[in-house]
Amino acid sequence: MPSLKSTFQHVSVAPTNPRLKPQAKTFDVADLYRGPVADSARGIDSGIPLDEKLRQAYFWIVNHAVISPHYDIEYNDGPHHSYTFGDSKAKLTLPSAQSYSSFILMPLLNFAVRRRCLLVGGPGRGKTSSAILMGVLAGYSLKEVRRGMQHGQPQMTISDLLGNPLPADLVNAKSMDEIKISWRKWLGMRVKIIDEYNRIPTRTQSALLTVMGDNYAELLDHIFECPESAWYLTANDDAGGGTYQVIEALRDRIDIVVKTLHFNTRFLNELLTRIEEGIEPAEVVPPAIIFAESEIDRMGDEIRDVAVPPGLRRRLEFFASQFEFLEPAADQLEYKTKDTAKLASADIHQLSAGETGKDKLKDLGAQTKNGLSVRALMTVLIFAKALTYFHGNREVELDDLRQIIPFVLHDKLAPDPDAPFFEAPGNAVFRVDRVGWIRKLFDLSCAEYDRLNLDNDDPLTKLEAEFAAGLEGVAESEARARLVKIERLLAEWSKGRKLYGHLFDDVLKLKYLHQRYTNYLRWLVTK
Numbered sequence: 001m002p003s004l005k006s007t008f009q010h011v012s013v014a015p016t017n018p019r020l021k022p023q024a025k026t027f028d029v030a031d032l033y034r035g036p037v038a039d040s041a042r043g044i045d046s047g048i049p050l051d052e053k054l055r056q057a058y059f060w061i062v063n064h065a066v067i068s069p070h071y072d073i074e075y076n077d078g079p080h081h082s083y084t085f086g087d088s089k090a091k092l093t094l095p096s097a098q099s100y101s102s103f104i105l106m107p108l109l110n111f112a113v114r115r116r117c118l119l120v121g122g123p124g125r126g127k128t129s130s131a132i133l134m135g136v137l138a139g140y141s142l143k144e145v146r147r148g149m150q151h152g153q154p155q156m157t158i159s160d161l162l163g164n165p166l167p168a169d170l171v172n173a174k175s176m177d178e179i180k181i182s183w184r185k186w187l188g189m190r191v192k193i194i195d196e197y198n199r200i201p202t203r204t205q206s207a208l209l210t211v212m213g214d215n216y217a218e219l220l221d222h223i224f225e226c227p228e229s230a231w232y233l234t235a236n237d238d239a240g241g242g243t244y245q246v247i248e249a250l251r252d253r254i255d256i257v258v259k260t261l262h263f264n265t266r267f268l269n270e271l272l273t274r275i276e277e278g279i280e281p282a283e284v285v286p287p288a289i290i291f292a293e294s295e296i297d298r299m300g301d302e303i304r305d306v307a308v309p310p311g312l313r314r315r316l317e318f319f320a321s322q323f324e325f326l327e328p329a330a331d332q333l334e335y336k337t338k339d340t341a342k343l344a345s346a347d348i349h350q351l352s353a354g355e356t357g358k359d360k361l362k363d364l365g366a367q368t369k370n371g372l373s374v375r376a377l378m379t380v381l382i383f384a385k386a387l388t389y390f391h392g393n394r395e396v397e398l399d400d401l402r403q404i405i406p407f408v409l410h411d412k413l414a415p416d417p418d419a420p421f422f423e424a425p426g427n428a429v430f431r432v433d434r435v436g437w438i439r440k441l442f443d444l445s446c447a448e449y450d451r452l453n454l455d456n457d458d459p460l461t462k463l464e465a466e467f468a469a470g471l472e473g474v475a476e477s478e479a480r481a482r483l484v485k486i487e488r489l490l491a492e493w494s495k496g497r498k499l500y501g502h503l504f505d506d507v508l509k510l511k512y513l514h515q516r517y518t519n520y521l522r523w524l525v526t527k
Contacts, residue, residue, distance in 0.1 A: 011288045016055035017098060017392045050291075050299045051389050054112060057137055057289040058390070062104045065133055065281035066126050067270050070261045071099040073403050075391075098391075106258040106407050107134055107232065109386040111191070112299055115379065116212060116231040116253055118197075118411070121260025123236060128195055129282070131232035135191040136285045138230070139292065145193070145282075148186035152199035154243045158207045161200075162187070162217045162224075181222045187211065190229050190293065197233040197250075199243040205250050213253045255379045257410035259435070306385040307395045311455060316380065316401060318454065318502050319445040322364040323413065324371025325501035328354050334508065338370050349416050358498055360420040362448075364441055365501045367421045369414040376412040383408050398446075406438040413438060459489055460506050467513055471520050479517050479524070486514045 047053075062068055077097035084091050103126070110117035111134045119127040128149075135145035150161065163183040186192060192212075194200075200208065211217050212231060217224040233254065273279070291299070328351045329340040341348050348369050360366045383404045388396045415422075417431050430437035449455075466482060490510055493503065 011056055011060055011286045016052060016059055050295055050302060051392060053289060053291070053295075054108065054299070054390055055392075058100070058104060058108055060286060060289055061108070061130075061133060062101055065285075066104055066130055067263065067267050068101040068103045068126075068261055069264050069267060070101045070103070071095060072102050072261070073100040073105055075099050075399055075403075101261065102407065103130070103258055103261050105387075105390070106256055107131070109383060109390060110134075110232070110256055111137060111230045112296075112390070113303055113382050113386045114190075114228050114230045114296070114300065115255040115382070116233070118254045118257045119232060119234045119260065120237060120257060125260035125263070127234040127260055128193075131191075131193045131195075131234065132282050133285065134230060134232060135189070135193065136282050137289065137291055138189075138191045138296065139290050140189065140191065142280075142282050144189075145191070148189050149193040149195055150186060152194060152196040152243075154199060154201060156200050156204050158204050158219070161204055161207055162211075162219050165220055179220055179222070181219050181224070183217065183219075183224045187217050187224055187226050190227055190296070192229045192231050194231070194233045196235060198235045198237075198246050202244055202247060205244070205247050209247070209250045209253065212250070251411060252373070252375070254411060256383060256407050258407060303382070303386050303389045305394070306388050308381065308384070309395060312396055312398060312401060314454065314458070314461070315398070315446060315449055316377075317505075318449050319405075319442055320372050320377055321505040322441075322445060322501040323368045325365055325499070325504040326352060327499060328352070333504075336504070338368075342370070349418055352416075358500075361424065363500055364444060364448075367416060367419045367437075367441065369416050372409070372412060376409060380405060380408050402439065402442055402446075405442050406435040409438050410434055413441075460509060463489075463510070463513060467516065471516075474520070476521065476524050479521050483514060483517050483521075486510050486517075 048056075074093060074095040075097040076095055080096040081094045082091055107117055107119065107130050119130060121127055132142070132145050132149070135148070136142060140148070150156075161184070163181050165179045165181055194208070197205075197208070207217070211226060215226045215228065217226065274281075324337050324339065326338045326341055326348065327336050329338065329346070330336050338348055341351055352366060358366075365371075380401075384396050384401050387404050388394070388400045391400065393400075415431070415434070415437060421427055422431050430440060463482070463486065471479075490507065493507065497503065499507075
């Protein structure tokens with residue numbers, strides 16, 4: 001009879017998603033020169049596909065390690081059932097396709113793309129345990145992971161975090177170059193864990209920011225280059241508080257925020273079994289789901305190869321364009337942004353209240369105090385690709401984008417709790433439920449996108465396609481004709497239409513195209 005430990009270490013040989021269709025392989029002439037020897041030299045495993053291995057890791061963790069019997073990342077394949085409970089009409093959906101727990105899946109996706117994940121929740125909810133498992137998946141022993149973990153505490157100095165100069169060198173060195181640094185071993189690890197990061201003093205946070213943001217540590221003019229790593233930070237709340245306020249730049253470097261879900265007491269028997277058998281899940285991780293460094297590198301390459309179709313990219317553009325525009329912030333069009341108001345320390349809510357004629361419920365930008373940064377948009381794209389890859393596909397779909405956006409933008413979009421949207425019946429809950437609010441924003445944006453019929457009637461897309469073909473060989477008459485089309489479109493849009501965020505970005509894109517053609521015509525004439 002198999003031992004309980006061997007049961008814990010069992011990884012099913014059955015495919016985790018049996019309905020997946022094999023991806024068509026594009027012929028590459030380089031394949032003619034590849035073989036078993038070449039693959040071995042490059043450290044590439046010839047076993048199961050890496051997306052399947054990633055799913056095996058997910059299901060092992062969710063079934064044997066972190067007890068999270070939740071399926072809040074919902075996918076449907078055809079009709080599904082739903083039920084309502086209680087006075088508030090709480091809705092339960094039974095997904096008709098394979099669905100997942102965000103608390104397990106999001107850290108795993110962060111492991112795959114080697115970004116920065118913040119795990120938030122009360123003490124004892126499994127934040128640190130989840131992060132430790134990611135270190136074990138990267139091939140480190142449990143002892144190495146625990147010794148490499150940095151524990152935030154109010155007395156932590158930069159030397160505690162990064163390392164110390166050797167005492168003898170400090171005494172005898174005649175220059176900084178002669179001093180050797182004893183760097184902390186955790187700096188070289190491919191999974192880095194900072195427990196309770198909001199208890200680290202502000203000065204030490206600045207040193208951590210350099211490591212986390214730029215992948216190097218600096219001490220006494222000496223540099224330690226860190227490997228590309230998956231970061232896991234934990235905190236007991238997501239308000240930025242703690243012993244020390246987290247500096248804004250450090251919070252901005254966090255790519256994805258994951259909230260711990262509550263422990264379902266109907267699974268208490270699982271805890272009892274672990275106590276009675278003396279099993280620590282991180283000590284019995286199956287070798288079959290541990291990733292070699294070369295596999296993590298290759299997995300990252302495969303994730304980046306996942307396609308984002310133009311129509312879906314356009315929906316993301318439309319969604320992201322809603323939030324930055326603030327009409328009363330400046331006189332010149334380019335500066336009519338929330339960032340302009342923020343830099344002037346102006347009250348954004350008070351400024352936006354002065355706008356007249358707009359439907360504040362329709363204007364999604366009225367719900368936020370800020371717009372989205374370039375870093376936030378790039379993070380949305382890479383995690384959407386990662387979720388698609390995990391799901392077994394090679395082209396991002398609308399559901400993938402809808403599921404990932406709330407976790408990436410959790411700390412990136414700041415809600416205005418006094419906005420009319422939150423006063424509307426049934427919307428007060430979104431002041432607390434940040435994930436649900438961001439998903440609602442995306443759904444409303446998609447509904448408006450469909451109402452405007454932008455998939456079929458978007459004149460700017462046609463102008464963009466013309467320009468993307470290049471200017472080489474474009475005759476003077478054609479360039480002038482394109483300028484006329486831009487001017488006519490601007491004239492049409494200016495007739496009595498309210499200016500919303502998506503139109504603001506479109507107008508500025510037209511100005512950009514107009515300037516490019518104007519400069520091209522000047523070059524043609526002088527030539």
